[in-house]
Amino acid sequence: MVAAKSDRPAGRRPTVRQVAERAGVSHQTVSRFLRGDPGMKPATVERLREAVDALGYRPDLTARSLRTGRSGVLTAMLPSPVTAFPTPVLAAAAEVAHEHGYFMEVAVVAGGSRERAGRAAELLASGRSEGVLFLGDLPDGGVPSGGDRGALVVFDHFDDQLRGVGQLADATPVAEAVAHLASLGHRRFLHLAGPQQWASARARRKAYLETIERLAPDYPGLASAGVVPGTWSADSGYDGVAQLPADAAFTAVIAANDLVAMGAIRALGERGLSVPSDVSIVGWDDQEMGRYSTPSLSTVVVDREAQGRLAMRRLVALVRGEQAGGSTGLLNRLVWRESVGPAPART
Amino acid sequence: MVAAKSDRPAGRRPTVRQVAERAGVSHQTVSRFLRGDPGMKPATVERLREAVDALGYRPDLTARSLRTGRSGVLTAMLPSPVTAFPTPVLAAAAEVAHEHGYFMEVAVVAGGSRERAGRAAELLASGRSEGVLFLGDLPDGGVPSGGDRGALVVFDHFDDQLRGVGQLADATPVAEAVAHLASLGHRRFLHLAGPQQWASARARRKAYLETIERLAPDYPGLASAGVVPGTWSADSGYDGVAQLPADAAFTAVIAANDLVAMGAIRALGERGLSVPSDVSIVGWDDQEMGRYSTPSLSTVVVDREAQGRLAMRRLVALVRGEQAGGSTGLLNRLVWRESVGPAPART
DNA sequence: GTCTCGTTAGTGATCGATCACTTTTTTGAA
DNA sequence: TTCAAAAAAGTGATCGATCACTAACGAGAC
Numbered sequence: 042m043v044a045a046k047s048d049r050p051a052g053r054r055p056t057v058r059q060v061a062e063r064a065g066v067s068h069q070t071v072s073r074f075l076r077g078d079p080g081m082k083p084a085t086v087e088r089l090r091e092a093v094d095a096l097g098y099r100p101d102l103t104a105r106s107l108r109t110g111r112s113g114v115l116t117a118m119l120p121s122p123v124t125a126f127p128t129p130v131l132a133a134a135a136e137v138a139h140e141h142g143y144f145m146e147v148a149v150v151a152g153g154s155r156e157r158a159g160r161a162a163e164l165l166a167s168g169r170s171e172g173v174l175f176l177g178d179l180p181d182g183g184v185p186s187g188g189d190r191g192a193l194v195v196f197d198h199f200d201d202q203l204r205g206v207g208q209l210a211d212a213t214p215v216a217e218a219v220a221h222l223a224s225l226g227h228r229r230f231l232h233l234a235g236p237q238q239w240a241s242a243r244a245r246r247k248a249y250l251e252t253i254e255r256l257a258p259d260y261p262g263l264a265s266a267g268v269v270p271g272t273w274s275a276d277s278g279y280d281g282v283a284q285l286p287a288d289a290a291f292t293a294v295i296a297a298n299d300l301v302a303m304g305a306i307r308a309l310g311e312r313g314l315s316v317p318s319d320v321s322i323v324g325w326d327d328q329e330m331g332r333y334s335t336p337s338l339s340t341v342v343v344d345r346e347a348q349g350r351l352a353m354r355r356l357v358a359l360v361r362g363e364q365a366g367g368s369t370g371l372l373n374r375l376v377w378r379e380s381v382g383p384a385p386a387r388t
Numbered sequence: 389m390v391a392a393k394s395d396r397p398a399g400r401r402p403t404v405r406q407v408a409e410r411a412g413v414s415h416q417t418v419s420r421f422l423r424g425d426p427g428m429k430p431a432t433v434e435r436l437r438e439a440v441d442a443l444g445y446r447p448d449l450t451a452r453s454l455r456t457g458r459s460g461v462l463t464a465m466l467p468s469p470v471t472a473f474p475t476p477v478l479a480a481a482a483e484v485a486h487e488h489g490y491f492m493e494v495a496v497v498a499g500g501s502r503e504r505a506g507r508a509a510e511l512l513a514s515g516r517s518e519g520v521l522f523l524g525d526l527p528d529g530g531v532p533s534g535g536d537r538g539a540l541v542v543f544d545h546f547d548d549q550l551r552g553v554g555q556l557a558d559a560t561p562v563a564e565a566v567a568h569l570a571s572l573g574h575r576r577f578l579h580l581a582g583p584q585q586w587a588s589a590r591a592r593r594k595a596y597l598e599t600i601e602r603l604a605p606d607y608p609g610l611a612s613a614g615v616v617p618g619t620w621s622a623d624s625g626y627d628g629v630a631q632l633p634a635d636a637a638f639t640a641v642i643a644a645n646d647l648v649a650m651g652a653i654r655a656l657g658e659r660g661l662s663v664p665s666d667v668s669i670v671g672w673d674d675q676e677m678g679r680y681s682t683p684s685l686s687t688v689v690v691d692r693e694a695q696g697r698l699a700m701r702r703l704v705a706l707v708r709g710e711q712a713g714g715s716t717g718l719l720n721r722l723v724w725r726e727s728v729g730p731a732p733a734r735t
Numbered sequence: 736g737t738c739t740c741g742t743t744a745g746t747g748a749t750c751g752a753t754c755a756c757t758t759t760t761t762t763g764a765a
Numbered sequence: 766t767t768c769a770a771a772a773a774a775g776t777g778a779t780c781g782a783t784c785a786c787t788a789a790c791g792a793g794a795c
Contacts, residue, residue: 103459105752167449168448333653334650
């Protein structure tokens, strides 16, 4: 780590008035120049440009905010401890914010979703932030209100788009996965579910159960051997399988995510079941490691950057009072790798 | 995703003067109250507390910043595209920033480290940010100066603390790993190096070569079979091994990180070499998946949150002109798992 | 009873930019 | 050449808090 602090005494930064003086115009003209007012003489513009360059002038954003009432700040709010929330989501969101002239601030709030909601309201009320991107599980009391002012977008870890687009982006791949596995001969399924305070985990659980029910007529014997509650962690997958009764019978597993899948695979191995010859398993996230592990993980490819971009675009639109832009193109895509194979012959 | 925008017209927020009027004092007294001035009559304090509560007053942080000259903002600067920079680092940093009364803003800058350096200077110059935490590889031209004002802390992905603490936090585990593997009988080593613009990658490469040289007298035959340049990705590990000449002989691999290790394991498998019976391999990061993969990965446990906290503490200290606090306790720790075993019997 | 000193609160200026409004300059047609 | 209208630039107030001073108050010493 390297640390550096300038020791130049910094003889105070130049202001609009100093630029104005140098360019021989009024401070207001400088302001116009800075804001890119079209109605200015080229000669004036040129002189101002020179003055700004010469003085190394940079507008004071704080002063501007005070006057305009817009802070230009949007906040991404994360729960603490952070459950490995992927940086690409944050980074993409920050990038979009910048593109639209906003700064993205990160707030990490300890405690439950309720505390986060309170903090969000406070941030908005303080004028510090114009909008909040609420990352993590949903607050118990539903969506927090934006308070007196400001906008708020809630982004569930794995954006299910339940409301925004009216499409079950989470449910679709689950349904597809079950169907595919059924077509491979699998009949007894197990679902290692994610934490149910997450909308996406709920959506997947629901889709899992519904799909099995829906397909049961087509595939005689198709049934769920159970839904094991858990978290997003590898431990959870391991424990979920390890704690199953010895006679639990299933050949296909839908895991909450890749970590859970990986944990489950190990627990299966310790039970003498190998993947995919005895059991097939599908994860979610397309984690880089899962592509190279043995067996490589079948999973749902999620475009994290697109998610982050989309969420921030929504927030920006909301803050500006525009209509939230439509096209999402957030298609979660299943990829089949070694962890899935045909069902073993019946014993 | 859920979006909500308050539609209450928000009849303007109360200011210090309104609070003052309601409490029957002057605006300055309100300011004192807000700043927690100790020299105030309890009765006055009580009236002010009531007024603030009744009006729902929140100080305008922008106005405060303008007057005090302190923006209260520190910036974490990330490269784009983001190379999976772990969120816990960011989150911990943000938390520390908040503890000290700062907001942490995230800036994602596309382009090389040079662009980032420029952006950092600009941020500091604009007064928008009081300090920058520079995440990612080092800029070509060395550490950027803080410019006219502001402080800057550079945080290399895997903090090597080369300078800050004067200790090779990165080198130590590498040396330990080589020594341990040598004691298990391994003699021919391979290093899958990380991108050399990262100080940590350079430090590890250096430590790898030095350690082998240092231990060679104790272990006859000990030598490096090569250093393969690469990145932090799994692809890199896979390709690095796949592209080795067919007669490359080694039994121990030091990989840049867990992803690289995982990629390498697969490539080794495709060459008919299994881990750990033919080749032992050590990663870095202790990624959750690596704990459950088969084989589970021997790796270096890194306390990401501690890294983030430390970096931000340094930045805060620097911004405040204090001495950077001492105790780091950032001990990277090796854990031995299935991917490491005794060297195979000589053929 | 007065005087001094410490405590508590008030007054007006200020941070640096933008907004609303006014004044000056330029343009173009009669 | 003149004059109205448009274009360009200027003036002073303002956003909401804090800072530097100043004023009033109350307690204790002589």
